[in-house]
Amino acid sequence: MANIPTATVGRLVTYLRVLTSLAATGVERVSSDELGERAGSSAFQVRKDLATCGRFGTRGSGYTVATLERELRRVLGLTREWPVAIVGMGRLGQALADYPNFGAYDFVLRGAFDVDPDKVGMAAGRLTVQHLSELPQVVRDEGIGMAFLTVPGAAAQAAADTLVAAGVRGILNFAPSVIHVPDGVRVENVDFLAGLQRLSYALGGLPAASVDVEA
Amino acid sequence: MANIPTATVGRLVTYLRVLTSLAATGVERVSSDELGERAGSSAFQVRKDLATCGRFGTRGSGYTVATLERELRRVLGLTREWPVAIVGMGRLGQALADYPNFGAYDFVLRGAFDVDPDKVGMAAGRLTVQHLSELPQVVRDEGIGMAFLTVPGAAAQAAADTLVAAGVRGILNFAPSVIHVPDGVRVENVDFLAGLQRLSYALGGLPAASVDVEA
């Protein structure tokens, strides 16, 4: 069952959310129609997406919520616990370390790092902040595969290089800058400023100059 | 100059970032090749994207950094100041209210809201938290067009409805849930948990069941 298009993966994550919330309210079966409605996609899209990774439904009666949830978790790799590190213990890194709800999502914090000597030794959630030089050791010992990158933009590329060298293969980049990584390493950007700027276009973007500019 | 595809808008934001950083280091001209390199796109893609909204370059010598930056800001609607509200003054809302750097991005906080009486009256950056019932008034008085939605997932849809009713047309949704809005209102999701789950697929997503499941 070949690899799944990234656009589809994004929607599978949304479907999984909807399923979890349906399960919590005791719903047992769901149709592509209703799932699409709640996830903001068409029923066509839902069926196509789900068919990309298996045959999970029953014709005539839809999908079993519990089964589909289990299968999507498996497809997305959410059957194991993922140890995660945080690099950059500024305001955002600290807020993430305090985030109470990772357990519900199969992620566990196993390391918190910074280069600032004032921050090393500080508490961060249940962890103690360590110097970034400790990272490779911790990544190896804890089997860390992914990390939050929460350093200032100017430091992001260097920190990403350190993560990659230590063997981390997935980076969730919160810095408002592009980071470059070798093949085999994956970056997901979480960038609210970019989101604001896209909103700005949608709300007020001009129809642009219709002619040449330049001097 | 018709409307720009959303995929392109996302990259224009990235190009603008790169240009700003080039300008800060005194670079005056840039080629599609180098811009693409720094933004993580191909030179083809850069030229096609830029050509979608005008003719900003000079054949044989590339783009003038200052000119292209100015034009992209105009295309993206970043020539005016955007007043923004925050709804939901939990940890995340407070962290955003304290964020020092909005000025550099043309956004200004003009309102902070919550329904919790304990939070109303509290300081939030330079603002004082108001009750959500004050929102429509403030939106009108301050001309607020977009808002951060930082309430718990279970409260997100209701809060979004309040925002829409008050006339807000762009919502930056930080809650890990789908929100539904009428046509003409735009939602951008900022969802690090979804990002983690997409990373999970990329790193460990199984090749999926190759056969039927269901009971």
Place this chain on the structure above:
DNA sequence: ATATGTGAATTGATTCACAGCG
């Protein structure tokens, strides 16, 4: 000589219609 702007070609994603199964 050099690097943009753009039609043409290709690839990929979404929409649709309907066959197939329960």
Place this chain on the structure above:
DNA sequence: CGCTGTGAATCAATTCACATAT
């Protein structure tokens, strides 16, 4: 009869090659 699974058709995005302007 209802709703899924899927090939075909449409639509959009990306890649490419090259004519064009400086």
